[in-house]
Amino acid sequence: MNNPAPGQPNDQNEPASLARLSNEPDRPTLLLVEDEQDTADLVTMIMEAEGYHVIHAANGRFALGLIESLPPPALVLLDMLLPYISGAALLEHIRQTELSWKDVPVIMLTADNSARDVRECLALGARDYILKPFKRDMLVSRLRRFRPDRADSTMA
């Protein structure tokens, strides 16, 4: 039901994303895996304003294809509840992959404040998690720690 998002064909960003990836070498890339389209649009807008080039995958299967074909991004934002392949399964795949993706910081997004889910993802190697709904300032300041080329990237 959530996939594909209404009016948003799944594959619409595929060629464009790949093309833009190589056209913007100065902007760190962020992979956003989120099936709720309005949440994805909002996070994309906020993080583009933060200087990232955002690639969006609306389901787990599309995300897996990107993980297996793209060079590692600077950051991954990963929704836990996704169509086809869960966020936890994708995280596990990233961490076990032989590709250079295994060291990419992964931040989980979740609308369920379930201690068990959060514990599982942190145990699988997620660096942090963000509860939805989120506030813009909270999202930005928590993610700024992972921005590789910022002077304040070590700030908590």
Added chain:
Amino acid sequence: MAANETEQTTGTQPKEIVHVDESFEPLIPKFMTNRKKEVATMTEALAAQDFETVRKVSHGMKGAGGSYGFDLISEIAAVIEQAAKTSDASIIQEKLPFLAAYLERIEVVYD
């Protein structure tokens, strides 16, 4: 806007002022349209006793609403999601018209 808000209290329901980050403004029309569509989707799903659809849609709405500044949308969606998990039609039946009416009364102030 304040005068309008007062006038609206006579006869019809009062407007609900919601303060939204001004940089979100370009996304708000689509956001509101999608929430109204989702109320219709959930209403149809409830009529068909399709609680799984109600649960999925309300789960997404819970995550999106407050992120845009509409905290009450997230709160109502959370109640609907919980009710859908236990197939409690009566709570969903009560909350959906309330949510629909609330969406119609929203007046966004960008700041």
